[in-house]
Amino acid sequence: MAGHRAILQSLDIDVAAVMIGGVRYTRVGRCQAPYQTMVGSVSVERSLYRQSGERGGQPGGRVVDPVSLRAGVxxxxxxxxxxxxxxxxxxxxxxxxxxxxxxxxxxxxxxxxxxxxxxxxxxxxxxxxxxxxxxxxxxxxxxxxxx
Incomplete structure (x- = not known):
């Protein structure tokens, strides 16, 4: 499982802001999340981003997880x-x-x-x-x- 964890952590992006599809997203925090593999669940710390200027609960306020996006989760x-x-x-x-x-x-x-x-x-x-x-x-x- 250490291999899965290392690969998933390498997909994380830990910067203040990212561009996704030409839209700026700002980091709102870092937290652990479970990912289900063929051999079981592995927990990885990753950054979460929200579209800049948006707040949670608003239409554009959904949180984006780069690890999930990059891994095709x-x-x-x-x-x-x-x-x-x-x-x-x-x-x-x-x-x-x-x-x-x-x-x-x-x-x-x-x-x-x-x-x-x-x-x-x-x-x-x-x-x-x-x-x-x-x-x-x-x-x-x-x-x-x-x-």
Whole structure:
């Protein structure tokens, strides 16, 4: 887990302000946050930023976590590979079986409810990208003349 922690901490940005998508964000603090990996949860201290001039509770006042953005974290701390594998396991069978199989393999030590929730989150992300994925496949695949 030390390796996961070191890699995640290397993604942190600890400066007074950052530019994200051409918008200035100001650091509002540093705190610990859990990130879920294939082998368990690891806690990392990271900076949090809010759009400059905005306050919490306002439309532009949401907090941005650079570690999560840079790592491609799903929802509230699920690293991409862990989320993808959990969703795949639930796709193969019920979440109870996914949890039991993961326990047997010594990986993904999370509850059945977590498997269920993460699978739905990944599914929602796939649905959101559905049209872009279909367009890319249409562009990439050539239909044979005899088809």
């Amino acid at each position: 799903v929802e509230d701390g699920w690293l991409p590979r862990a989320a993808r594998v959990m969703a795949h396991a639930v796709q193969q069978g019920p979440s109870r079986e996914a949890e039991a199989s993961a326990r047997e393999f010594g990986r993904l030590p999370y509850s059945r409810a977590s498997f269920e929730r993460v699978a739905h989150l990944v599914g929602a992300l796939a649905v959101a990208d559905h049209q872009d994925i279909e367009d890319a496949l249409i562009d990439a695949v050539e239909v044979p003349e005899e088809a």
